[in-house]
Amino acid sequence: MSDTFLSPEWFDAYVSRVNADPEMAAIAKWFNASWFLIADQTRKVICVEAGQITNIVHAPRIDTRAVFGFRAPMATWQKFISKKPPPLHNDFFAMLMRVPEFTIEGESLVAMQNARALQRMMNLMREGA
Amino acid sequence: MAHLEAITGRYVNLDIDGLSYRIYFEEAGEGPPLICMHTAGADGRQWRHLLNDEEITSRFRVIAFDLPFHGKSTPPGEWWLSQYKLTTKHYAEVIRQFWQALNLEKPILMGCSMAGAIVLKLAIDHQDELTGIIGLESSAYAPGRYNDFLHHPAVHGGELCASYTLGLCAPDSPEAAKRENWWYYAQGGPGVYAGDVHFYSMDWDVRDQVSKIDTTRCKVSLLSGEYDYSATPEMSEAVAREVKGSQYTMMKAMGHFPMIENYAGLKPYLTEALDHMLS
Numbered sequence: 001m002s003d004t005f006l007s008p009e010w011f012d013a014y015v016s017r018v019n020a021d022p023e024m025a026a027i028a029k030w031f032n033a034s035w036f037l038i039a040d041q042t043r044k045v046i047c048v049e050a051g052q053i054t055n056i057v058h059a060p061r062i063d064t065r066a067v068f069g070f071r072a073p074m075a076t077w078q079k080f081i082s083k084k085p086p087p088l089h090n091d092f093f094a095m096l097m098r099v100p101e102f103t104i105e106g107e108s109l110v111a112m113q114n115a116r117a118l119q120r121m122m123n124l125m126r127e128g129a
Numbered sequence: 130m131a132h133l134e135a136i137t138g139r140y141v142n143l144d145i146d147g148l149s150y151r152i153y154f155e156e157a158g159e160g161p162p163l164i165c166m167h168t169a170g171a172d173g174r175q176w177r178h179l180l181n182d183e184e185i186t187s188r189f190r191v192i193a194f195d196l197p198f199h200g201k202s203t204p205p206g207e208w209w210l211s212q213y214k215l216t217t218k219h220y221a222e223v224i225r226q227f228w229q230a231l232n233l234e235k236p237i238l239m240g241c242s243m244a245g246a247i248v249l250k251l252a253i254d255h256q257d258e259l260t261g262i263i264g265l266e267s268s269a270y271a272p273g274r275y276n277d278f279l280h281h282p283a284v285h286g287g288e289l290c291a292s293y294t295l296g297l298c299a300p301d302s303p304e305a306a307k308r309e310n311w312w313y314y315a316q317g318g319p320g321v322y323a324g325d326v327h328f329y330s331m332d333w334d335v336r337d338q339v340s341k342i343d344t345t346r347c348k349v350s351l352l353s354g355e356y357d358y359s360a361t362p363e364m365s366e367a368v369a370r371e372v373k374g375s376q377y378t379m380m381k382a383m384g385h386f387p388m389i390e391n392y393a394g395l396k397p398y399l400t401e402a403l404d405h406m407l408s
Contacts, residue, residue, distance in 0.1 A: 088358050093293055112281075119295065
């Protein structure tokens, strides 16, 4: 279990992981979107350009725009990012189908247009990824 | 080292409801016929490990065919004039015509996911024509998989369908095997996975029929992966409760595609199920 999920330190490691990932380099050239993560009361915006994370907005304002995002209680996120996630929590599509408190918000079309790269980005959140 | 596999491929032509269907199938081995059927939006390549397993092919004639619109099976007639939507009735008819065309005597039917579902219907309606059924990831009712993005002009359908199904694999299944299945999904025709899911999530419901299966006439083995979030272990178990005399096993650390995502993990469970079919 990660006590630091969504903290600046966690994001430092996560951004490095995503931006150095060879699979992202191969598949995510056209992924251009800012999207958000919400865990309980914490909201963060991830800015992606050409498949690279270019900025993390730790304190989004009213003018911080994001196209889509995922919301879940922190306890649900902890299951998802654990090294060995339990059944129904091993993939964001699994949680969208079977974990009611995990929701997608905003323009889901953009998320699905980038599903392959987005899925890779989500899985890179996992401990030990 | 270069080597030839024992698998051979052929085509059979079927006439169903006034249309001609050119169906591709692969086979290997000798013995009682074991017909293997792929998941929604995929094709018979998912069974390549089983078709190459001499411990199985020395006991069974293993046959895997591609449904119409899938793999190397051609869409029939003027297919471009209508939207592909699989139905329970048509799906069952294609499978029955296939085993009849090949003169297969009392075959064992094995299907996964939507094919693990339809084998229940074939056992309900034609149990005296079968030795038994092996349902991988079976369910009597499976709503919730359909969405319009699966066939949408603004979305790459191949990538979405492949990624949508990748997470159905278990975390511990070999990465290369999961990605191979991803590749097969990415090669599906436009709207084919969506048309299959239309059957699976909207047309399919045999909850009030499965208890009609008489396992003294048609044996039933059900295997379900722990990580299958589409046809969950609870859904397969619910079928098993209704089918008296059926075998049900939950496979630990397995997902929705046992025969392709982790064949080595499936093998012990499959061997037991096949032994049951011959018992």
